[in-house]
Amino acid sequence: MRPPYGPRMRLYLRIGPLRFQAMIFPKEKIPGILKKALSRGGDFAECYFENGGHSSVILEDQKIEKVITGSSRGVGLRVISGLRTVYAYSNETSPRSLMEMAGMVSRAVQRGAAEKVIPLVSKTPPFEMPVLTDPVSVPIRAKVDLALSADAAVRRVDPRIRQSKVLILDGRKEVLIANSLGELAEDERVYLLAHVQAVAGDGNLIQTGAETLGGAVGYELFQAEPLEEAARRAAVRAVLMLFASPATAGRMPVVLSSRAGGTMIHEAVGHGLEADLVQQRLSVYSGRVGDCIASPTISVVDDSTVPYKRGSFRFDDEGTPSRRTVLIEQGVLKGYLYDRLSAMKDGAASTGNGRRESFRCRPIPRMTNTMILPGREDPEEIIRATASGLFVVRMGGGQVNTVNGDFVFEVGEGYRIENGRIGEPVRGATLTGNGPAVLMQIDRVGNDLGYAVGTCGKDGQGAPVADAQPTVRIPEMTVGGEVGDGTRRAAR
Numbered sequence: 341m342r343p344p345y346g347p348r349m350r351l352y353l354r355i356g357p358l359r360f361q362a363m364i365f366p367k368e369k370i371p372g373i374l375k376k377a378l379s380r381g382g383d384f385a386e387c388y389f390e391n392g393g394h395s396s397v398i399l400e401d402q403k404i405e406k407v408i409t410g411s412s413r414g415v416g417l418r419v420i421s422g423l424r425t426v427y428a429y430s431n432e433t434s435p436r437s438l439m440e441m442a443g444m445v446s447r448a449v450q451r452g453a454a455e456k457v458i459p460l461v462s463k464t465p466p467f468e469m470p471v472l473t474d475p476v477s478v479p480i481r482a483k484v485d486l487a488l489s490a491d492a493a494v495r496r497v498d499p500r501i502r503q504s505k506v507l508i509l510d511g512r513k514e515v516l517i518a519n520s521l522g523e524l525a526e527d528e529r530v531y532l533l534a535h536v537q538a539v540a541g542d543g544n545l546i547q548t549g550a551e552t553l554g555g556a557v558g559y560e561l562f563q564a565e566p567l568e569e570a571a572r573r574a575a576v577r578a579v580l581m582l583f584a585s586p587a588t589a590g591r592m593p594v595v596l597s598s599r600a601g602g603t604m605i606h607e608a609v610g611h612g613l614e615a616d617l618v619q620q621r622l623s624v625y626s627g628r629v630g631d632c633i634a635s636p637t638i639s640v641v642d643d644s645t646v647p648y649k650r651g652s653f654r655f656d657d658e659g660t661p662s663r664r665t666v667l668i669e670q671g672v673l674k675g676y677l678y679d680r681l682s683a684m685k686d687g688a689a690s691t692g693n694g695r696r697e698s699f700r701c702r703p704i705p706r707m708t709n710t711m712i713l714p715g716r717e718d719p720e721e722i723i724r725a726t727a728s729g730l731f732v733v734r735m736g737g738g739q740v741n742t743v744n745g746d747f748v749f750e751v752g753e754g755y756r757i758e759n760g761r762i763g764e765p766v767r768g769a770t771l772t773g774n775g776p777a778v779l780m781q782i783d784r785v786g787n788d789l790g791y792a793v794g795t796c797g798k799d800g801q802g803a804p805v806a807d808a809q810p811t812v813r814i815p816e817m818t819v820g821g822e823v824g825d826g827t828r829r830a831a832r
Contacts, residue, residue, distance in 0.1 A: 367460070369435040370518045373417070375457045376442035378520060382421040382449045384680075385457070386519040388657065389415050389433065390699040393476055394511035399487040401503055402495070407480060414699040417441050421449045423685055427702045458522030465654040466661045469647055471530045473559040475510035483508055486562070490571040494538045497575035500582065502546075503539035506571070510559075517659035525659035531804055532557055533650070533793065536571040540578035547584075547767065549577030550752070554793040555806070557648045577734070577753055580765055587754065587769035587821035593729030594771065594817040595722060595757065595784075601792020602807030603735040605640060605712050608747045608775030610807075611798070613642075613667050614693070614705040615682035617742055624745040624776055625673060633673045634779035637715055640668040642677055644692060644708035650793040651708035651805040658694035658703050665691045667710075668779075679705045697801040704799055711808035715785030719811035722784045724760040730769060730819055731755045731762050735792075738771075745775035748820075770820035778814055786811030 370387055377385040391413040398406040414431040415438060426448045428441050487506040494504040510532045518524045533554035540547050551570040555561060596604065612623040619626075625633065634640075644652050644662040653662055658680045666674050678686070679694030682705050695706035723731065736750030751769035755762045791808040 366433075366435050366438070367516075367518075367524070369438070370524075371457050371460060373435075373438045373442045374518070374520045376439055377417060377419050377445050378457065379443075380446045380450045382419040382446070384420040384520055386418045386517065386658065387415060387438070388418070388696070388699055389516040390513060392511060392513035392698075394509070395475070395480065395483065396510075397480075397483045397487045397506075397508045399491055399504075399506040401505075402491055404484055404487065407484065409480065412698065415441075416696075416699040416702070417445055418702060419445050419449050420681060420684070423681065425681060425702060429700050457520045460518055460524040461522055463523060463525045463655065463659065463661065465527070466663070467645055467647070467654065469556060469652065469654070471558040471560075474512060475530060475532060475558055476512050478510075478559050483510075486567060490534075490536055490567045493568040493571040494536065494575040497538075497572055498540065498579045500540045500542055500579055501538055501575055502541040504575075505535075505537040507533075507535040509533045515655075515657070517655065517657065519659065523659050525655040525661075527653060527655045529653055530556060530558055531650070532559065532561055533795075533804075534562075534567050534570070536567070536574045538571070538575040538578040540575070540582055542582045545582060547578050547581035549574040549579075549581065552793055554804075555648045555650045556652045556804075581753070581767045584765035584767040587730070587751070587766040587819065589819060589821035591816050592819055593726050593757070594814045594819065595726055595729060595731045596809065596812050596814070597731065597733045598719065598786060598788040598790030598809060598811045599733050600735050600809070601790055602711050602809040603738070603792055604747075604749065604771075604778070605809055606707065606710050606796070606805070606807040607738055607740045607749075608745065609640065609779065610642070610707045610710045611740065612742045612745065612775065613676050614707070615676040615678045615686065616705050618676050619682060619685055623742050625676075628673050629675060631673055632671050633776055634668050634671040635782045636671040637785045638668060638671055638779055638782055639666070639713040640711065641666050641713060642691075642693065642708055642710045646709050646806075649709045649791065649806040651710075651803075653708070656690075656692045656694045656703075657696045658690065660690045660692040660694060662708075663692045665693070677705050677707060679703050695803045697803065701801050704801070706798060706803045707796065707805055709806040709808065711789070712785070712810060712812065714787050714789050714810040717784055717786050719786035719788050722786055722811055722813050723757065723762060725784065726757050726813060727760060729757040730766070731757050732769075732771070740775070745777070746773075747775060748772045766821075768821060772818040772820055778817070781814050781816065782812050783815055784813035
């Protein structure tokens with residue numbers, strides 16, 4: 341039997357808990373830095389300080405491949421002038437270095453009179469998220485053991501499991517944001533993400549199952565949601581799909597389970613409601629506030645105040661307090677997701693959606709926890725009311741065109757609906773459609789709510805997010821499937 345790690349990995353495993361040194365932010369120096377940044381003009385100046393530590397454990401095929409720990413600290417300095425941005429960053433945070441960077445930014449502006457810098461006043465966090473087991477305090481050896489136990493749980497399910505992968509990522513980050521409006525916000529954020537993938541094979545047929553857990557939470561997450569159980573579910577799904585029949589292509593009713601999470605609402609709708617894409621006319625929802633864009637059964641919110649969800653925080657990366665933003669209310673578009681700059685362009689207020697991957701990036705409008713709100717119907721009754729169709733339990737990857745709303749998604753786990761009951765599993769299904777059209781067609785909304793977690797990419801930046809939805813029914817949708825020989829076919 342191969343050892344779970346090689347000689348090099350033994351060196352990593354002797355490392356104890358990741359050391360996290362609190363950063364002392366030079367608060368008393370910040371007003372002078374902001375004043376220097378605006379000395380040659382500009383409408384707004386902002387300092388973003390960040391200090392973080394992180395670790396990752398990657399296991400593949402019963403062997404620890406990588407154990408990585410690290411830390412980073414730095415500062416980003418931004419000036420907005422005439423709705424244009426000048427941005428500089430550095431990992432040197434001494435007052436002298438910051439003054440030099442402020443001078444460099446100011447020379448890039450050279451426009452108009454300097455704005456006044458108002459004395460800083462600290463903001464009170466809108467809510468708290470106390471962490472019981474800080475990831476920084478957990479020894480690397482314990483994280484490795486957790487990955488090994490998850491892998492063992494995958495292998496125990498069935499001898500047809502051929503490959504497995506376990507990924508555990510965690511981190512803690514302190515941020516301080518101060519600006520020329522006198523606003524000072526501080527936040528401490530904890531992240532945890534675990535992903536298990538299982539690959540099952542029978543002859544030439546290969547199928548994959550995956551499960552992901554995570555949130556703005558410490559290692560107490562695994563007490564409520566054991567990683568071994570998630571690993572077992574991933575393996576069971578992979579084996580189950582070996583016995584699934586090819587999905588039938590055609591137009592048919594589709595019921596999306598709450599267990600599928602809000603992948604579709606995030607991709608097919610959410611990105612199109614981010615204000616920068618709206619302002620660039622790269623969204624199908626541009627200029628449509630007040631229009632009916634969805635079924636009256638549909639309300640959509642973006643809410644960064646949901647405790648411990650992966651997209652939650654107390655302040656966004658511009659120091660705006662977290663909030664719940666109503667995007668669609670009973671089918672009517674109510675507004676967009678704004679950061680500070682896009683809000684200035686529209687003469688609006690930021691919705692607290694200014695997010696950045698790190699101090700090296702300027703903030704842009706991003707989703708947080710985006711969801712379709714639950715309705716009043718029993719999810720089982722929705723199935724009983726559907727004579728035939730496709731029941732989707734897990735979504736896979738997909739692509740979306742935000743300009744026109746067209747999308748295509750893979751179905752990770754699906755079942756036939758036959759005579760109002762869930763029937764045999766199917767594989768190889770895809771969902772093809774148009775986001776606005778699907779929103780208008782939804783006719784049944786369940787009273788449940790299920791979350792999915794992940795990392796959303798945009799403009800080269802990753803942001804932790806969560807998506808959620810209840811069980812919903814689309815009366816008619818294009819389902820792509822397979823012919824008996826395994827050839828892909830889409831309905832025409």
